[in-house]
Amino acid sequence: MSFNIALSGIQAINQQLESVSNNIANAGTYGFKSSRSNFASVYSGDQAAGVEIASLTQNISKNGSLQTTGRGLDAAIQGRGFFATRDAQGQTQYTRVGIFSASNEGFLVDSAGRKVQGYGPTVSGVMGMMGDIKVSTGQIPAKTSTGVTYVGNLSADWKPPVTATFDKDDASSYNMVKQSVLYDSLGASHTVSQYFVKNTAPANTVTVHYAFDGGAPVAATTTLTFNAAGQLPPVAKSGTLTLTPANGAAPIPFVIDYSGTTQFAGEPTTTTNRSDGYASGSFVGVQLAEDGSVVAKYSNDQQQVVGTLAIATFPDEDSLVATSDTSWSANAASGTALYSTPGVGLAGKLSTGMLEGSNVDITSELVGLMTSQRNYQANSKVITSENQMMQALLQAL
Secondary structure, three states: OHHHHHHHHHHHHHHHHHHHHHHHHOOOOOOOOOEEEEEEEEEEOOEEEEEEEEEEEEOOOOOOOEEEOOOOOEEEEEOOOEEEEEOOOOOEEEEOOEEEEEOOOOEEEEOOOOEEEEEOOOEOOEOOOEEEOEOOOOEEOOEOOOEEEEEEEOOOOOOOOOOOOOOOOOHHHOOEEEEEEEEOOOOOEEEEEEEEEEOOOOOOEEEEEEEEOOOOEEEEEEEEEOOOOOEOOOOOEOOOEEEOOOOOOOOEEEEEEOOOOEOOOOOOEEEEEEEOOEOOEEEEEEEEOOOOEEEEEEOOOOEEEEEEEOEEEOOOHHHOEEEEOOEEEOOOOOOOOEEEOOOOOOOOEEEEOEEEOOOOOHHHHHHHHHHHHHHHHHHHHHHHHHHHHHHHHHHHO
16 A cells, blocks of 8 residues: 555656746746646545645746836736737637737737737727727828927017018018928928018017918918017917919818917027828837837828727636646636726736746745655655565565
């Protein structure tokens, strides 16, 4: 009987060594969770019959340390939760490894090629439906400009121009010229020239003349009237101007907003000069924001939020079933996944440009390895002793 008990001990220790070896081997694996072998006694009736590995306990709830990668599509969860992914068979699997990329099909995928699950783009303040995150990897269309925002300081030290009659080709007939860029419906850019002229009377006014794409000045002008403090009224805009492109694109009606422009002494300055349109752009990459937003970037310097990562939490995450060293699936014991965005509810916050390392404690594993070795030697000694006893008994017969 003692021979069988010792043999069962050796077999159980071998299984424990497999668990310890796997932990040590994956000490450098991102998102790996260590496991522990649980021994249990085996009985035959009321007699002890040996020992076995009754179960493996995963240490899922203990987080690994964060490791900086600097990659825009790497992310780690600080706290509870898992990234949700969908494999080719449509099965949902959960992982702590946030290594993402955009696939050739235009989906956000993890390092195993599974489609990452999240919420669609927000429309009118309402977050999109849960599902695959689609990344627009082609061209985005141009946006026609509707306005220009110009903010600067039109110096109070200006003198009225020497030449009283404005002429865009005569620099002595204006104090300053600034160009702004507009985009038409085809994405082509156009130049709007603004010529600022200090008026003799009233002295606190500046008239702005306009010309499009280097052509002759248009009839419309804007007069900016400053108060005694050198400020414009709260809303100071030009009338509606219309630029008609020569390339067949639709006319561009637009307004220039001068709110915030001042008339202080000193050098004239420009702090803001931008339009709200842009040319068409090609996809150049995607990155993650700390709120879980998936941001697609394009060659025209535009960005679009194409989705938001979903974080899954469970009533009992330690009961998840391992499908690989870094992936799990839900079952009845773990409970149904509860989805939210990073940092909301029970879901942990997101750290971008970082990955979660293994939670293996090498020191503890090595101590366990030495303990297993001693237990193995002890059981082997039992078998050796019983063998010697049997030989002695046979020789005595």
